[in-house]
Amino acid sequence: MPDAKLVPNVRPVGPIDDATLIAEAQRLVGEFALIKPSLTAGAVAAALVTDAGNLYTGINLDLACGIGFCAEHSAVAEMLKQRETVIRRIVAVDEDRIVAPCGRCRELLVQVDKRNMDCVVLLPDGAVTLRELLPNAWLEHLLKSA
Numbered sequence: 001m002p003d004a005k006l007v008p009n010v011r012p013v014g015p016i017d018d019a020t021l022i023a024e025a026q027r028l029v030g031e032f033a034l035i036k037p038s039l040t041a042g043a044v045a046a047a048l049v050t051d052a053g054n055l056y057t058g059i060n061l062d063l064a065c066g067i068g069f070c071a072e073h074s075a076v077a078e079m080l081k082q083r084e085t086v087i088r089r090i091v092a093v094d095e096d097r098i099v100a101p102c103g104r105c106r107e108l109l110v111q112v113d114k115r116n117m118d119c120v121v122l123l124p125d126g127a128v129t130l131r132e133l134l135p136n137a138w139l140e141h142l143l144k145s146a
């Protein structure tokens with residue numbers, strides 16, 4: 001039996017258009033309850049494509065007391081599992097539309113790799129670079145010394 005390399009949630013995609021990236025996120029959206037109805041996962045999903053051309057996805061986790069994380073976080077964690085850090089394009093969606101990344105996610109993307117300042121973020125009304133969304137990163141000094 002040939003060796004099988006198990007690499008969950010990673011798919012090399014090569015060039016990917018925005019419609020495909022959005023569709024990859026949309027197919028994961030679907031909020032479901034966890035231990036009680038108010039504690040959920042899956043209301044938001046994210047998809048990103050890396051500089052290496054791999055696609056990673058994630059869903060959010062919405063728990064009590066601010067525990068949990070955004071869909072972008074879990075997509076980034078999937079990417080990091082493969083030791084990739086540079087994002088080319090990223091999108092997050094809910095049931096109805098594309099949603100902009102929150103401020104914490106913007107910082108997260110930059111702190112993972114400063115080159116992500118140039119990644120393209122899809123928004124409801126177009127696309128911008130992360131640099132446009134985060135002109136003064138919280139840890140700007142890290143970007144200069146890295």
Ligand SMILES: [Zn+2]
Pocket residue numbers: 070071072101102103104105106
């Ligand atoms: Zn966020």
